[in-house]
Amino acid sequence: MGKRMGTVSKALSLLTYFNHGRTEIGLSDLTRLSGMNKATVYRLMSELQESGFVEQAGADRSYRLGPQVLRLAALREAAVPILSVSRRVLRDLSDETGETTHLSLLQGSQLNSLSHAYSPRNATKVMMEDAEVLTFHGTSSGMAVLAYADPAFAEEVLSQPLEARTPETITDPQEIRAQLGEIRSTGIAQSIGGFEADVHSHAVPVFGPDRKVIGALAVAAPVSRMSAKQKQLIPEALRRAGATLTHRIGGSAPADYPQDTTA
Amino acid sequence: MGKRMGTVSKALSLLTYFNHGRTEIGLSDLTRLSGMNKATVYRLMSELQESGFVEQAGADRSYRLGPQVLRLAALREAAVPILSVSRRVLRDLSDETGETTHLSLLQGSQLNSLSHAYSPRNATKVMMEDAEVLTFHGTSSGMAVLAYADPAFAEEVLSQPLEARTPETITDPQEIRAQLGEIRSTGIAQSIGGFEADVHSHAVPVFGPDRKVIGALAVAAPVSRMSAKQKQLIPEALRRAGATLTHRIGGSAPADYPQDTTA
DNA sequence: ACCAATGGTTCGAATAGTGAACCAAATGGC
DNA sequence: GCCATTTGGTTCACTATTCGAACCATTGGT
CATH class of the missing domain: 3.30.450.40 (GAF domain)
Known part of the structure; x- marks a missing residue:
């Protein structure tokens, strides 16, 4: 991720750390994985959460992908x-x-x-x-x-x-x-x-x-x-x-x- | 969208204008629908495009949802x-x-x-x-x-x-x-x-x-x-x-x- | 030739993002 | 029971990023 990227790209790049082996990621883990500042990660994830792209699981407050992606996927399939x-x-x-x-x-x-x-x-x-x-x-x-x-x-x-x-x-x-x-x-x-x-x-x-x-x-x-x-x-x-x-x-x-x- | 929102929320809100009746949206249409400035919409969409969330259809350069959303939906389903x-x-x-x-x-x-x-x-x-x-x-x-x-x-x-x-x-x-x-x-x-x-x-x-x-x-x-x-x-x-x-x-x-x- | 669209670009002003440092609350040794 | 570490979350001065009016270049219609 060495390139200069806008805020939006940074936010979306956070989503790339989710994969089949890692479906839930905590704030600190995400901070380490991305190399960004914790405050930055927190703010970006909060925005992603507001939009329904991620949600916080019940137990600890780790993040996982939200329901909004399902809607978009259904539309992509239709398109x-x-x-x-x-x-x-x-x-x-x-x-x-x-x-x-x-x-x-x-x-x-x-x-x-x-x-x-x-x-x-x-x-x-x-x-x-x-x-x-x-x-x-x-x-x-x-x-x-x-x-x-x-x-x-x-x-x-x-x-x-x-x-x-x-x-x-x-x-x-x-x-x-x-x-x-x-x-x-x-x-x-x-x-x-x-x-x-x-x-x-x-x-x-x-x-x-x-x-x-x-x-x-x-x-x-x-x-x-x-x-x-x-x-x-x-x-x-x-x-x-x-x-x-x-x-x-x-x-x-x-x-x-x-x-x-x-x- | 009368609320104060960060750049990320703005970018993601652009995705909400896609639906079954509108699977492809051009730059000007998106500008009108969102009420944002054209330059803003353009930059946001460019970033969404880099991340694979939208792509530009062949004929005119209108946008549609990209393949990345399918991947995220699959992961959401896994979780x-x-x-x-x-x-x-x-x-x-x-x-x-x-x-x-x-x-x-x-x-x-x-x-x-x-x-x-x-x-x-x-x-x-x-x-x-x-x-x-x-x-x-x-x-x-x-x-x-x-x-x-x-x-x-x-x-x-x-x-x-x-x-x-x-x-x-x-x-x-x-x-x-x-x-x-x-x-x-x-x-x-x-x-x-x-x-x-x-x-x-x-x-x-x-x-x-x-x-x-x-x-x-x-x-x-x-x-x-x-x-x-x-x-x-x-x-x-x-x-x-x-x-x-x-x-x-x-x-x-x-x-x-x-x-x-x-x- | 014209007009009105379109997608795309520029640049100074202003806003929004950044990150070091800081909490409070859980954990975990021992 | 205590100290140390980790967690998620918050603050605020600094500044890098985003904003938007105006601008180009094409395209398509008449």
């Missing part, structure tokens, strides 16, 4: 449905990579492709349909979601018969479990010809506000166009786009997700 | 899971009554509808929006809250001009005071066509850990469907649901609240 947000991210990602991109969301126990974007750069491209059901095994999006989903859910999916859409589809549960571990360590999934022949796709998970995976963002390219250069560019751009989308919809990645080191 | 707890209660209550149910919470001096559930049983149903502002007079939820709120607060509400949303809305303060007394003796409020025509709604107060009213739980049905049987079933189910919700969030009703005798 910015995830899909419209994702469209811009998808278009930018398509422009950057020159390939087809799509977003899929976990709805119930089914993964649906819900939005996509094409790049005008290349005449040949991977075609997509919205509301297409994706299998978990054999698609990069499905694997990305599975890698970060509730382990019980993943096991349930793997316990069912796994259909091979193409000769390349991997259907051995043991091999898939191994791949999921690998995805968890890199934060990105890929599949070569697992769903459609000749398609090389990459995918990253998208997380919601509760840090749970809600879907996946993917880039699908013809294998013939996957040059060495593309093999580097696409994962990079995809990672960035995934982080952007997760952030724009108010989500945050779980602590164990491989974070972007260059902020 | 005080009212919404997630209420969702289950609402769903059960909708299933039991066959009607639309909703929860509203008192935020500052404003009552906001924050969560709702529909019943699949009937094709016609009362529709709801989250984050809608409810009037105290003319809604069963508002009356339920007012009946158990600080008397000084109730009087302040009644001293202000009471708008009639429908021809059925009761706007006479004296008559409202009489109704509040009645609500206190029965523990349940009802309104027929006071907010939306042809809607018969019942509401019970919800209490926090300090025994103060924090909001209301309501059932809204089309008047045409309010048979004698429903007129008995709904209040019963609502009372039970209200007690359950108050209990689940760690609250307790004040001593003078008409308690469920059959525990």
